[in-house]
Amino acid sequence: MSQRETSDGRAVGAVVVVQLDGKRHDVPYREGQSLLEAARAAGLRPPFACEQGHCGSCAAKCLAGSVTMAVNDALDADEVAEGWVLTCQGRAVRGAHCVVSYDEE
Numbered sequence: 001m002s003q004r005e006t007s008d009g010r011a012v013g014a015v016v017v018v019q020l021d022g023k024r025h026d027v028p029y030r031e032g033q034s035l036l037e038a039a040r041a042a043g044l045r046p047p048f049a050c051e052q053g054h055c056g057s058c059a060a061k062c063l064a065g066s067v068t069m070a071v072n073d074a075l076d077a078d079e080v081a082e083g084w085v086l087t088c089q090g091r092a093v094r095g096a097h098c099v100v101s102y103d104e105e
């Protein structure tokens, strides 16, 4: 996520890159949105179920940038260290060009 920032430092007009089914998409991203919300708002159909951070259905790998999770009841520490995030709980950290992929295994 990058581009312009407001006077209080929040990014505006930001974009995250989402890889899904072998294609990369530039997805508009608003501060505070989950990555899953942003992807769905852009018309993508990523996997998800609970939207509460419990099931792991929405997991994707962060390939660049940084993501914070509000709740994580599905991924273990090793998976998080490898870059896996729950996109229903994940929010892009401002100022970093964020790339997440649903295509990793």
Ligand code: FES
Binding pocket: 047, 048, 049, 050, 051, 052, 053, 054, 055, 056, 057, 058, 059, 074, 086, 087, 088, 089
């Ligand atoms: S949809 Fe269940 S953890 Fe994200």
